[in-house]
Amino acid sequence: MKLSHAQISFKSSGTPVADDFSDVYFLDAHGCAETDYVFIEQNDLLNRWLQFELSDSISANVFVIAETGFGSGLNFFQTLHHYSQLLEQGHTLPRLYFLSTEKFPMTMADLQQSIAVYPHLSKWVDELLPQYPMALTGCHRMHLCNGLVTLDLWLGDIHDTLPQWLNEHDGLVDAWFLDGFAPSRNPDMWNEALFTQLARLSKPNGTLSTFTAASIVKRGLVKAGYKLTKTKGFRYKREMILATFTELAIRQPTQQQHSIPYYARPAQPLLQHVTILGGGIAAGCLAYLLTQQGIEVSVHCKDAALAQGASGNDLGGFYPQLNAQASIASQVHAASFVYARRFYDALLSQGAKFGHAWCGVLQVGFNDKVQQRQQNLIDQQVWPADLIQGVSASQASEIAQVELPYPALFIEQGGWISPPQLVKAMFALAQQTGLCQINTQSTLSTDVITNITSDPSQAVIYATGAESARLAIPALPYRLVRGQVERAPASTQSTNLQTVLCHKGYFTPAVDGIHALGSTYVKDDVNCEYRPSEAQLNLAMHQQSLVECPWIQAMPLPTSGRAAIRCSTPDHLPLVGAVPDVQQQLIDFNQLYQAKPAHTYPQAQNVKGQYVLTGLGSRGLTTAPLMAQLLVSQLLGLPIPVTQTVANALNPNRFLIRDGIRRLSYLDRFTAS
Ligand SMILES: Cc1cc2nc3c(=O)[nH]c(=O)nc-3n(C[C@H](O)[C@H](O)[C@H](O)COP(=O)(O)OP(=O)(O)OC[C@H]3O[C@@H](n4cnc5c(N)ncnc54)[C@H](O)[C@@H]3O)c2cc1C
Ligand SMILES: C[S@@+](CC[C@H](N)C(=O)[O-])C[C@H]1O[C@@H](n2cnc3c(N)ncnc32)[C@H](O)[C@@H]1O
Structure with missing residues (x-):
């Protein structure tokens, strides 16, 4: 949904002021110094990055910072500045995920003007601006610093966005930058609901710092499970808050229950190798994104060449299907479209060649x-x-x-694309990494697939388009x-x-x-x-x-x-996620109609190591990139780039769950047709 931009005035010093809050975004002439002191030093970021124990697990090699109030992006750019300096000094660092929230995004021009007072950050502003999102609610995923840094900018009110962050692995955030205007000027933001969410999303021993020392913030953090350390504030400020999340026991049952168990999205922390069945746009996006993450990929395409299925048409229109209301389907289309445009532009900037025109x-x-x-x-x-x-x-x-x-x-921002050229370009980029092997006229039997997936470092993804219906994937309503x-x-x-x-x-x-x-x-x-x-x-x-x-x-x-x-589905949304163990889930969830609290149900059981990305219907050019990004993020246990509601709406088991809630017989769908 659409958001309003921030109304900004600039002081003669160049510092931006939010008219609606009568508060500055950062201190006159001391913005970067304040970011360094309050957020980077107090969270001890540089040491934590340098001492980070890198492991074989790609998903564990990630450091997640989350911020309340992206504003001008100064905190983000300054963090990036330090991170890249360490890289330049030859250090190997964890990948950085910077998750930020913003209800009143600045216009691009205001952001540019705000940061112009800090020329050492211009490199990062220039890298961000071509990706900077329109004022549309939801997660906008952007990649910087040669892919080492991911910025997830969640637009919308913080009380709507934070509860939508998926946290399946007992903690998501290593360090919080608790920014936002002064609590006295922005009381709607600084309340108990916010502190509860901070605790829900913190990793054990995750840290938090904020410029304020307001007692409402101190009390709220302690109640939510944080241990506070008294710290001198920046410059003339007497005090600020530094906190560590240690009190896991304090998490309420609803906090501990990070997501709805029957829509759980399993990860494979030891994943090293993925076998993709397919050769269309779904497979191409997956191969590209997985190899970018350092995962080895083997592709098996049953046809003699790539892109011989639905992705083989000469040209396709690139646009979202939007309704007058922000239905879930419209949200999926809007989010997919803006992500896809950014994704295609990134491919082009990496030298990919495919016929297209952004002609509207x-x-x-x-x-x-x-x-x-x-x-x-x-x-x-x-x-x-x-x-x-x-x-x-x-x-x-x-x-x-x-x-x-x-x-x-x-x-x-729409236009047309040549799907087969796009598919080939994505596979070519995947192959350039040296991590992608493509086998045409090749498929795998069920036995081979079961054998592959008995190894926890391996997974198989069905990106088999309309053929999915003929394969041994358990009953899904195509x-x-x-x-x-x-x-x-x-x-x-x-x-x-x-x-x-x-x-x-x-x-x-x-x-x-x-x-x-x-x-x-x-x-x-x-x-x-x-x-x-x-x-x-x-x-x-x-x-x-x-x-x-x-x-x-x-x-x-x-x-x-x-x-x-x-290949479409009854609700016209793609199928993205683990292949459900249908027989087991029918047993586990046959009482869903009783509507007990969600956390009383067991975790969804899935077929080990098997995943699916299909059901792209008539708009694969729009949906495939974000759907692939979602699946790759899930597999690697990385932050998820869509809301929980959207992730649930894309889960391949959703029809089974909905039928259980309505007390309908799921398998009748298949015997009837
Ligand atoms: C007529 C038509 C017009 C369309 N127009 C548009 C449009 O304008 N804009 C738009 O966005 N979308 C359009 N679409 C939809 C779009 O083409 C699809 O959503 C998209 O191509 C689906 O991609 P996919 O990778 O899921 O499937 P596919 O492209 O069909 O790829 C499936 C792949 O799986 C492989 N495979 C199948 N079974 C096996 C197996 N057992 N083992 C190994 N490999 C296997 C096949 O070889 C194939 O490479 C159109 C579709 C059609 C049919
Ligand atoms: C002090 S500014 C943040 C400065 C920012 N971190 C920077 O580096 O420029 C506070 C930000 O919080 C945002 N904000 C205020 N209330 C919010 C809410 N309820 N939800 C999300 N963002 C909010 C404001 O729009 C503003 O951009």
Whole structure:
């Protein structure tokens, strides 16, 4: 959902002031010194990094800092400055995860101006700015310092964001930077709910420091289980708070229960090697992200070449599907889209070559009903304009550069991508690490998979698209839908099209004289032959929707194209996570309808070492990168880049759980179809 930006004034010294709180973001001329003293020195960060015992476990080699109030990012940039200096001195350090929260994000311009007074930080500001998120609630994951540093910026009220952080391993945070304006000026933030969350998320012996010495903060921290150490405050301040989380026993049962046990997301702390079955966009994202983390990957793709399944279409539209309300599905799409755009830009900056254009996507309001729906989305103001905005018919024609007499929704950061080129580029980057081996015309039997996964340092991921339904993955409710896209030769008029159009179908700008015109939607048909009858349907769908566009009425019937199978699910969300042990979970969760407190149920049992990433449906270009990032983070026991609610909504066992709650018979889903 959309957030408001911070209202900032600048003092003559250049220090930013938040108008709504009448408080400064950092002290005049002493901002970095205060960060050093209050947060970096008191948490003893440099020594803790230098003395960090690096192990064979990739997931254990991570240091997590969490901050309340990202503001100008000064604390983050200054932390990065020290971290990179140690790296330059030749030290081997743990990877850094910096999780921050912000309810009123600064605009990019205000952030830039705020930090400009500290030129030694400009390098990091320059690295962050191209990734800096729009004012959209949720987690925005960014990577800096050659991938050694991950910034998770959680936008939204801290009382909404912190309870959504997944903490499955008895502690997430090594050191808290408790910032935020003075408690007297921001009492809504500094309350018991905040202290409870700090304790819920702290690692045993995790530390916390804050500039304030307000008694409400001291009392709250002690009550939540922290041991305080009296410390001199910065400069003229008499006192500040330094605290250590030691009182594990004080955690309430609800605090100890870090997540809902039947949606548990198991990690493999000893993981060294992952076998991926697949060769499409899901497999490509996984191979790239896993090798970036130093994990060895073996890919088995059943086809003679990569990207022969759904990811083999020449061109695909890149955009999210958003409703007027921020439903879970819309949240998944919005978060996936902004992450994917950042992910693709990062691939490009690493030299990846794949056909694409960030030419925007117009969702055309081609009839009254659609126009009303679109107007409702605009009126609800749920989404930031940089994500989606309403445009008039004349603006739409101006953007499209063809006659388009319909109002529309414009997704400026969208566009089109060549999926097979993208897939190959991701695998090429994975191979460049020396950690990725690709086997085409290859698959693995169930016995081999079971054998591989008996070793806790190994895991197998099914990224098998529509074929997942035929494999030995225990019953998951797939929906298979055939689709055909046409290769439509451009006419003198259509060749001017400069943006992707979508309505019932989609139509891309011409690339090498050919538009992608798609696509049909034929349920439960898994035949991939090209059908001239569907070409007629495709063209007719466009001509009937865009009835007032003479240029599309003049398009000749395409004679070539490609058909493939989408793998979807009943709720249209991907399947991301451990393969459930269905028989066991049906036994363990057959009383869910009794609605006892969640923590009274056992942890979900899964098939050892086996995971799945599929169900990307019609929007794999949008969802695959974040879904892969989620699965890789889960496997390695790293901070999760989505809310608990979203993670639960993507868990492959969710249909079984929902059926249990409604007292329905899960397996009937399969015998019925
Ligand atoms: C007609 C059509 C149009 C589409 N248009 C768009 C669009 O405009 N925008 C968009 O974002 N998305 C679009 N999609 C959806 C998108 O293409 C998919 O969501 C995405 O490609 C799915 O990727 P995947 O990796 O999950 O599956 P796939 O690309 O199908 O890959 C599955 C892979 O698994 C391999 N495999 C299968 N079984 C085995 C096995 N037993 N062992 C080893 N390997 C195996 C296959 O060889 C294949 O490489 C469209 C889909 C279709 C069909
Ligand atoms: C003193 S500033 C933080 C300075 C920041 N750490 C820096 O390095 O620039 C406090 C921040 O907390 C944010 N904030 C205040 N109340 C909040 C809340 N309830 N939830 C999330 N962020 C909040 C403010 O918008 C502001 O950016």
